[in-house]
Amino acid sequence: MKDVKIYTENLSVFFDYIQALNNVSIQIKANRVTSIIGPSGCGKTSFLRTLNRMNDLMHGFKMKGEVKIDGVDIYDDNIDVVNLRKLVGMVFQKSNLFPKSVYENLIFAPKLNNIKDKNKLDEIVERSCTQASIWDEIKDRLNDNALNLSAGQQQRLCIARALSVNPDVLLMDEPASALDPISTSRIEELIFELKKDYTILVVTHNMQQAARISDFTAFFYLGQLVEFEKTTKIFTNPSNKQTEDYITGRFG
Amino acid sequence: MPEEKNIKNKEIRKLPASTKYYEYFAIGLVQVITAFVFLILFLVLGKIFYEGAGIIDYQFLTEAPRNNMTEGGIGPAIFGTVSVMFLMIIFAVPIGVFSAVYINEYAEDNLAQRVIRASVNNLAGVPSIVFGLFGLGFFVLFIGKNFDEVMGTGLLLGQPAMLWASATLAVLVLPTIIISTIEALNAVPHSQRAAAYGLGATKWQTIKGVVLPQSRSGILTGIILAVSRGAGETAPVLFLGCAFFLPQLPVAYLDLGLFAVPFINPAEQFMYLSYHIFILATQSSNPTLTMPVQFGTAAVLITLTVLLNITAVIFRFKFRRTLQVVREN
Ligand SMILES: Nc1ncnc2c1ncn2[C@@H]1O[C@H](COP(=O)(O)OP(=O)(O)OP(=O)(O)O)[C@@H](O)[C@H]1O
Ligand SMILES: [Mg+2]
Numbered sequence: 001m002k003d004v005k006i007y008t009e010n011l012s013v014f015f016d017y018i019q020a021l022n023n024v025s026i027q028i029k030a031n032r033v034t035s036i037i038g039p040s041g042c043g044k045t046s047f048l049r050t051l052n053r054m055n056d057l058m059h060g061f062k063m064k065g066e067v068k069i070d071g072v073d074i075y076d077d078n079i080d081v082v083n084l085r086k087l088v089g090m091v092f093q094k095s096n097l098f099p100k101s102v103y104e105n106l107i108f109a110p111k112l113n114n115i116k117d118k119n120k121l122d123e124i125v126e127r128s129c130t131q132a133s134i135w136d137e138i139k140d141r142l143n144d145n146a147l148n149l150s151a152g153q154q155q156r157l158c159i160a161r162a163l164s165v166n167p168d169v170l171l172m173d174e175p176a177s178a179l180d181p182i183s184t185s186r187i188e189e190l191i192f193e194l195k196k197d198y199t200i201l202v203v204t205h206n207m208q209q210a211a212r213i214s215d216f217t218a219f220f221y222l223g224q225l226v227e228f229e230k231t232t233k234i235f236t237n238p239s240n241k242q243t244e245d246y247i248t249g250r251f252g
Numbered sequence: 253m254p255e256e257k258n259i260k261n262k263e264i265r266k267l268p269a270s271t272k273y274y275e276y277f278a279i280g281l282v283q284v285i286t287a288f289v290f291l292i293l294f295l296v297l298g299k300i301f302y303e304g305a306g307i308i309d310y311q312f313l314t315e316a317p318r319n320n321m322t323e324g325g326i327g328p329a330i331f332g333t334v335s336v337m338f339l340m341i342i343f344a345v346p347i348g349v350f351s352a353v354y355i356n357e358y359a360e361d362n363l364a365q366r367v368i369r370a371s372v373n374n375l376a377g378v379p380s381i382v383f384g385l386f387g388l389g390f391f392v393l394f395i396g397k398n399f400d401e402v403m404g405t406g407l408l409l410g411q412p413a414m415l416w417a418s419a420t421l422a423v424l425v426l427p428t429i430i431i432s433t434i435e436a437l438n439a440v441p442h443s444q445r446a447a448a449y450g451l452g453a454t455k456w457q458t459i460k461g462v463v464l465p466q467s468r469s470g471i472l473t474g475i476i477l478a479v480s481r482g483a484g485e486t487a488p489v490l491f492l493g494c495a496f497f498l499p500q501l502p503v504a505y506l507d508l509g510l511f512a513v514p515f516i517n518p519a520e521q522f523m524y525l526s527y528h529i530f531i532l533a534t535q536s537s538n539p540t541l542t543m544p545v546q547f548g549t550a551a552v553l554i555t556l557t558v559l560l561n562i563t564a565v566i567f568r569f570k571f572r573r574t575l576q577v578v579r580e581n
Binding site: 052054057082083084085086089090092094096097098099108109112113147158161162164165 | 443444449454457461466574577578
């Protein structure tokens with residue numbers, strides 16, 4: 001299929017002797033939002049981190065199976081991890097801005113790519129902030145310390161920072177779990193906007209959120225992919241009993 | 253039968269008087285001992301500053317000793333100490349910081365790495381006179397002598413000199429710098445590294461762009477403590493070019509034709525504050541007459557180290573604050 005962006009086949013992930021993922025086979029569509037749901041410890045974060053190879057940094061990490069993005073095996077020896085991560089951006093649960101100015105946060109990644117021209121950098125800053133719908137709020141505060149922004153602004157700035165390298169895929173690990181309802185809804189609107197240009201995976205513990213923002217939903221349980229369906233289908237008529245129990249709040 | 257829940261059965265009466273007095277006694281003892289420590293500190297510092305402060309003026313700080321060291325100042329000793337510290341930093345900081353980066357960020361967690369860490373810790377406990385002997389044997393007699401022989405420079409580096417004293421002190425303070433740098437690097441939260449890696453930074457880019465800048469004040473704290481330690485040492489410089497009396501500053505001139513640029517000549521001997529105190533107290537022909545100079549020198553040295561330590565405390569405070577801000581966000 002042409003519109004498949006991310007494809008895994010029998011993906012298993014281990015940390016030393018702990019198995020975090022067990023034979024996960026999934027096909028994630030391009031320019032769609034896919035929610036990853038499941039109880040704590042079921043492997044959602046491990047799954048995301050497999051897609052930009054952040055797990056490589058973890059002690060005792062091993063994987064089996066196949067992960068392909070745009071048909072390319074990202075665990076192939078020829079793959080440069082660093083370039084992969086520029087293509088597959090990540091937003092973390094807690095915002096992790098650098099204790100520098102807003103501007104410096106936003107040009108950190110472009111500068112890694114040897115972009116030095118001031119106009120070019122300014123352009124990137126404006127573009128990524130506009131995309132992350134935070135430009136109006138911070139265009140006058142570019143020289144402020146990023147850590148002085150509100151929590152919601154910080155998280156959207158993290159998204160802007162992830163967009164500054166022009167990724168294809170955006171991985172978001174519970175991006176709104178630490179935010180107030182208004183900031184949360186802004187992030188949700190933002191995700192909706194961004195799917196025009198990006199393939200987005202969002203881990204969330206909030207069922208309503210998954211239902212609101214995503215086109216597809218994957219339910220993980222104990223490291224296995226239990227069900228992967230259109231969001232409308234999974235929330236109205238799940239085919240698996242465990243999925244039903246989880247989304248109706250009977251466990252987890 | 254389950255125990256009856258009854259307040260009458262529980263021991264909630266006041267403790268017997270003996271227990272109470274024992275408690276008072278223990279607290280009192282701790283307070284007295286603490287006060288004793290402060291008293292000693294106060295007496296030592298009080299005596300030194302009381303006796304020494306009067307003599308300290310601009311002349312004392314800049315002039316050379318005169319009249320069998322009973323008059324004049326300690327200018328050359330201050331100059332020597334500052335120069336040696338300067339050279340020591342040049343040697344010790346790059347080696348120390350990069351070793352720490354290697355140990356903490358690159359080395360695999362295996363036996364070799366643990367041996368290195370343990371060696372660094374043990375190095376910190378080696379008596380400083382041993383470093384002095386090491387410096388003499390290794391730097392002067394081995395490296396210096398061989399350098400002179402190979403380069404045909406006569407007797408240039410194969411003798412005790414500021415260069416070797418600085419190098420030896422650098423080795424002495426390396427553990428301090430390495431250990432505090434490791435601590436500072438370790439204190440940078442994982443989430444900050446993850447942010448950089450997630451944006452496609454390489455390991456070195458992450459270290460250079462995120463980890464080192466965020467541990468800067470922590471590293472500076474270590475460097476300043478190292479300087480304060482180095483400036484106070486006497487034993488290691490004893491055989492390494494520390495001069496009894498040297499009215500001329502160890503300065504040489506680089507002739508550039510039109511004008512000459514002065515520079516610290518590391519191949520020269522030098523005077524050193526801590527060694528100067530030792531000399532005044534033990535080698536002077538008239539120790540009573542040098543007494544005020546001794547106190548003045550000690551006061552200067554102590555002030556120098558205290559100032560350094562205060563700076564270190566300020567940097568440490570700054571470091572903790574940055575990290576706290578990063579963590580809380
Ligand atoms: N670096 C690691 N080292 C060892 N075990 C790990 C590591 N990361 C994850 N695990 C284990 O892998 C399993 C899956 O963890 P993961 O973080 O992916 O769960 P999660 O679904 O994201 O949970 P949560 O909803 O709480 O974030 C857990 O059992 C966890 O303990
Ligand atoms: Mg998680």
